[in-house]
Amino acid sequence: MPEDKKSAFAGNITADDVAAEAGVSRWTVNRAFRKDASISSKSLEKVRIAAERLGYVPDLRAASLASDRSNLVALLIDDFANPHKLVMMERLTRILRREGWDILLVNTLDRDDAGHALLNASQRRVDAVILIGIQFDDEVLDTALHARRFRKLIIFARTSRNPNTISIAVDDVHAMKEIANYVHERGYRRPLFLAGPRTSSAHLLRNETFVDYWRQHFGNEPETLSVAAYDPALAGGIVENALAGRPKSALPDILVCENDALAIGATDVIRHKLGLRIPEDIAITGFDDVPQAEGANYRLTTYRQPLTDMAEYLVRVLGSEEDRDFDRLFQGKLMVRDSA
């Protein structure tokens, strides 16, 4: 009795079963589930009904295997301490799914793990890899591209010098100049730049740009502090260590932070450990405009990345068959609030 297992576990209902039920061939059934298929409305309806009754769902593994397009993209992420990651993930996953892409999420533990993560992805034959981590420097990318099994390798929200890579990011240089100008205009004169991890070549140009620009235009050389990860707690520790005990005159008048994660950590410490007021004693700027930045507690002056536009562009790139240079920089927006 081979017909009796329907009720038990619907796992093995295949297009053949539906074909028999609907009185058409298997290929007609498959066609009914592809959007570009040439099929009469009559048989489409028959297939629909039969499939419904049997609980048939096409097997994308087989489809992918046969067609060599998986409609799967890998999303490689590290840096889970940064609240901005949640926002990026939400935006990306929503838009990717809307366009029919499924997402393989890979938590990349550390820099050495990146290779394994890429291997993971290639075993599933993903159509593209999206990197939104901090550990993917040019060296890692080269290794990845060496064993290239993906048609596209996209660095999201970060630039890369690697020519085989597609980078979709905000224009850091422009942004930092705008921030530098704003900071100076508001009368701040002794900025301290709070930077993230100084990994080999993760091209976040914010630190360099700000410092160079400030030196060239406003004379003095800003101090820089570096945190080993974009983790508010870590950032707080570094800031506390660096500033505690300094006389008022030796304190910076503003902390320019590489992103909001650092800015938030710094804010907490400045208020609650150093007992200083923001912005009266020390002002702060961030970068990213995470949700909390707008909240009553931080009211952080920061720079908003146009994440939706960037994600929309990303899916366009994914859908494109051309082989041109897709790198693109987006312009963000300075969000002036109360912290600076």
Next chain:
Amino acid sequence: MPEDKKSAFAGNITADDVAAEAGVSRWTVNRAFRKDASISSKSLEKVRIAAERLGYVPDLRAASLASDRSNLVALLIDDFANPHKLVMMERLTRILRREGWDILLVNTLDRDDAGHALLNASQRRVDAVILIGIQFDDEVLDTALHARRFRKLIIFARTSRNPNTISIAVDDVHAMKEIANYVHERGYRRPLFLAGPRTSSAHLLRNETFVDYWRQHFGNEPETLSVAAYDPALAGGIVENALAGRPKSALPDILVCENDALAIGATDVIRHKLGLRIPEDIAITGFDDVPQAEGANYRLTTYRQPLTDMAEYLVRVLGSEEDRDFDRLFQGKLMVRDSA
């Protein structure tokens, strides 16, 4: 010249190619890439070398198709405004990957979308589905199970009455009683419970438990306020509306929040909009122990879920072939800080 495309795009190097290169059969090659395979160390080495040279990586789609085990689990998430989600995702993805599970991430937009999300997952023939959202009430689950294509449906960090579902969660009842007792011991007498969305049947027993327990043991009936999502900003708005303008005597002396997301939003508003001190004017407790809870700014008294233990248990459940009742409640831990 069929041998010349190696350099171009390594996408189509198959076990056959490696077999030819290594001088063995295709099946030996495949065996070399399976951990349980019976293969001589000699040929394993030959295959390793050949595979390395050709850049061969086994195709998991094909493997999955042939073996009917995909080693893929779907992770369905909504509620991206809750910072705790990031922590859960980090913990889950790390441990799942360590155990060899790949993850299909599905952002479930709204309740009606849950069905599509499940469909998504079943098309990839995932071995299990993990739900860590708030929209997956019993009705949605029933629909999901009706078209059951997954061997396991796991609700993480939330209980469910559905018997066909595996729920791995913290013991809310025990936890809330502990919190209630603590709150009372510390001398608070007019608690306000700040609850999340009151969806049909998402069994988070925190609200009921606290209110019932308090009424029975300490006499009065606590007020309850409900927020439409676990979103700090939303929570802040609700709290401000409810408390602004009340005379001091009509204010609660403590806000017991269903989770930290709400507690954080409430904290910000109480301090910065209502101008009250925490815990002197109003105390606050949370639930989850998100990273920020420990930070200098919030110092939130909250309840820590043993996420790592829960995730470890989850992978054990995934690996198990038995068909018994895997539901399990974990005991968490009250983290006493300064907010209450």
Next chain:
DNA sequence: ATTAATTTTGCTCCCGCGTGCAAACGGCTA
């Protein structure tokens, strides 16, 4: 050395669906 017990290898037959083409169908005109 010879036979029996094991391990290793090769092989046939699938897994479920897409590709590309040929056959069948339908509608329309003359």
Next chain:
DNA sequence: TAGCCGTTTGCACGCGGGAGCAAAATTAAT
């Protein structure tokens, strides 16, 4: 009604690898 042309349908074959067994190669036992 025959003749044409465009649309639907069916089909052989392939995608890359797993299960399970039989043949071959080792190893152990007598």
